[in-house]
Amino acid sequence: MFFQKPSGVEFLIAGLGNPGAKYAGTRHNAxxxxxxxxARRWGIRVDRARFDALTGTGEAAGHKVLLLKPQTFMNLSGQAVGKAAAFYKVPAQNVIVLFDDISLAPGRLRLRKAGSAGGHNGVKSIISQIGQEFPRVKIGVGAKPHPEYDLADWVLSRFTPDERKAMEARYDDVADALEMMMKGQFEAAQSRYNG
Known part of the structure; x- marks a missing residue:
């Protein structure tokens, strides 16, 4: 009887945001x-400091996952994601990134298999480390109220109570979508949650 050593991390799921109480609850921290x-749903504590991030490992959808919240500030998110992916030898196709998208209304979701940064600096930083062939879940946070509004001010602003409700109403869908993606049901997840 051979002893099988437990397999390593199969999926790395990174949520992007800025660390610190000052940024908690802002659009950029979606x-x-x-x-x-x-993490709460899967019973995983994301509180271990490694790879310039807060991390937690556990199981979701029958897979060993590493959950990661970069602590480098948004524009350097790739440092943390790159280090963790390299350490666990997780291919880009198994690195799933959750981030805010101002082109979608609050709570709208869009799943994509790969692609450009679309002007998102956190995603741009990750692409510089692991390439652009990683799946992502874009989470709508609403567009700037008018064109002159400063983009940085907008993404660092907080949601209205109604917007917050719309956001929180979708977080179970995000977790469901992640489970489907890890089970290899990407297209089914797209048709269910994109829109």
Whole structure:
């Protein structure tokens, strides 16, 4: 009888945001918030400091996962994701990134298999480390109220109570989508949650 050593991490799920109380609950931290929700659902504590991030390992959808919240500030998110992916030898196709998207209304979701950064600096940083062939879940946070509004001010602003409700109503869907993606049901997840 051979002793099988437990397999390593199969999926790395990164939620993007900025660390610190000052940024908690801002639009730019939608990735952190969605990851925290999934972590609670899966019973995984994301509180271990490694790879310039807060991390937690556990099981979800029958797979060993590493949940990761970069603590480098948004624009350097790739440092943490790159280090963790390299350490666990997780291919880009198994790195799933959750992040805010201002082109979608609050709570709208869009799953994509790969692609460009679309102007998102956190995603741009990750692409610089692992390439662009990683799946992502874009979480709508609403567009700027008018064109002159400063983008940085907008993404660092907080949700209205109604927007917050719309966001939180979708976090279970994000977790469901992640489970489907890990089970190889990407297209089914897209048709169910994109829109």
């Amino acid at each position: 990735g952190f918030d969605a990851l925290d929700w999934a």
